[in-house]
Amino acid sequence: MIQLYNVFKTYDGNIPALVDISLLIKEQSFVFVTGASGAGKSTLLKLLFGWERFDSGQILVKGMNVGKIKKEKLYLLRRHIGVVFQDYKLLPNKTVFENVAFAMEAIGASSRSMRYKTSDALKSVGLFKKRDSNPMQLSGGEQQRVAIARALVNNPAILLADEPTGNLDPDISLEILKLFEMANQQGMTVVFATHNHELVRHANYPFIILDKGNVVRP
């Protein structure tokens, strides 16, 4: 499902972000990527959905060779992947419903399926009643649920989460984790990047530890 072979990535100024990374993440698995700030967790996730380009090595995601996909065709890869961020990335000028529907609209879904699937996604994160609210009126935990609903609405094969609980209280973090576990139980592969060791210990899933761009423990 996700395979990395000897992947190197440096940022401008030759700062190494990832050094000789080789990994295999199986289909429908749940994997934590953990490590201190600056260890390369976010970079690793960004490489997986083609947001950043890598220097050498190979990355295969759902059978697609990420390094070989042309810029204009990256959308084909991204349609298999849902991404959730620490800062939610919600659009303040849209309602909760519109924010979630936006993900379907952007890939040209019909209005009818948009209505049904958006409602279903909001129900699955427990926010259907707040569908007409402005996301800025919601708490941090609720905003992250909206972001998760947006990532889930297109039913992607892979769910990438970059520090999704970074801004949340421990209790809320566990609730958010449960939503990812539910997605995993429905068949999605989940890659969950976090520096929260408590969460990793609590959930008891396989984990990858990164340190200064190197895999310490696969």
Place this chain on the structure above:
Amino acid sequence: MFYSKHLNKALDNLKSNPQTSLISVSTFAAAFCILGLFMVLYVNLDSLLSTWSRQVQIIVYLKDDLKNPQRKTLEALFAKNPQISSVEYVSRQAAWENFKNTFSAETEFLQSLDFNPLPASYNLRFKPGPNRVENIRLFAETLGKKSEVESLEYGEKWISRFEKFMIFLRVFLLAVGGLLSLGLIFIISNTIKLSALARKNEIELMLMIGATHRYIKTPFLLEGALQGAAGAVLALLAAKGVHGYMSFQFSDSIAKIARDADFLFIGPSGILILFGVSVAVGWLGSYISINKVLNMENGS
């Protein structure tokens, strides 16, 4: 469906940045109004040129000692030319009578002349058609070589000068149009860039979700084209207003200069060209800027 959705988005964008949109539409209107007025000038000078060139005729002045058979040779040459519509022979005596009638006020001068200085001539008129002036010029060159002909007159100098001026005006119009378009492309690309940067988060999100470049670009391209279209409509209205004012205010002077020819406005094809160029400029400006913004994004 695809375009109507994006058209709504483009209209929303225009509404959400009313000041910037207004500035760029006004700039479009001002620039294309200037271009439109130049086109009005061109259309009228062109019509004047065709009116004048329709009046062009060749006057063939004959040598004094010409005999009848030599005249018949020339007349046979005229008859061979299918573009000649009429041939009028003016004898020396008739020319002198005409001259005396025209200058009857100068009786003292006319009385002092005890001989007829005027040559006999032929007035040749030509049928209308394409390359009329060029055909007249070629025929005049042939006639000029004939031994029977003393000299020719067909106003070739001012016609060719005027034609050169029209070519210059055409080049000038293209240059002005080109420069104005370049300036407008720069302005519209900045306006759209502002609009795209204001929606940077939305664009970033669309890229992450898996929207195609076409899906992201289309509303911005339509926004630019709409600004161009609105600017062109305003420009044409303003140019029509100026044209109407000039027709009303200076009708007498225009009639004198143009020898009663109508003071024309740009024709339907000119209007379509102006509108099309304006829309294309808006589209192109947006295309440049949205591509720049997309290239700035990491994941694009």
